[in-house]
Amino acid sequence: QSALTQPASVSGSPGQSITVSCTGTSSDVGGYNYVSWYQQHPGKAPKLMIYDVSNRPSGVSNRFSGSKSGNTASLTISGLQAEDEADYYCSSYTSSSALVVFGGGTKLTVL
């Protein structure tokens, strides 16, 4: 069960937009639209930000959006704010022996 591949870090200035990629295979990201994204601040529990590739749960800012092309999913955060600084994890259903697989995580720094 290999983890999905994410960049270790990304950064941006307040007001800018950033995109975090998440690359899998046809057994997970590429084969199903069951991709989600989680935000985790230090010492806190993760928070669901995106599900079904591009849907936002109630209460999540519309500055967060998701998309997918082939085996790669993406999370875009527009209008960066200081409070967006956190770790971001993608996740997908997988048809392998597991049920769910996470990405390795991306640390977002707001400059």
Added chain:
Amino acid sequence: QVQLVESGGGVVQPGGSLRLSCAASGFTFSSYGMHWVRQAPGKGLEWVAFIRYDGSNKDYADSVKGRFTISKDNSRNTLFLQMNSLRGEDTAVYFCAKTYYYGSGIYYLDNWGQGTLVTVSS
């Protein structure tokens, strides 16, 4: 509001056992599947196990299959993780999490506990 409170973590020797609990409130526990996810110190999230709302189906990560057992007691609104034959690489904060909705929503975790730390060391 939804509340999930884990307990049962601690220090255990390699080869030992530990049972984690997750007390749930604020939602109809018997209607939702539940997950365990862990996070080693300074590392990323790793999915561990899932149990269907009625306990009829369970899935495990390869890394814990045959050693860990997930269960839920719907009468006590409590989720469990029995961990046997523990190894150093099992050292992590263990989170319980609620699924978002029935059907494909079981792949999404919309409420998480604060986690309980398990340390496997001699």
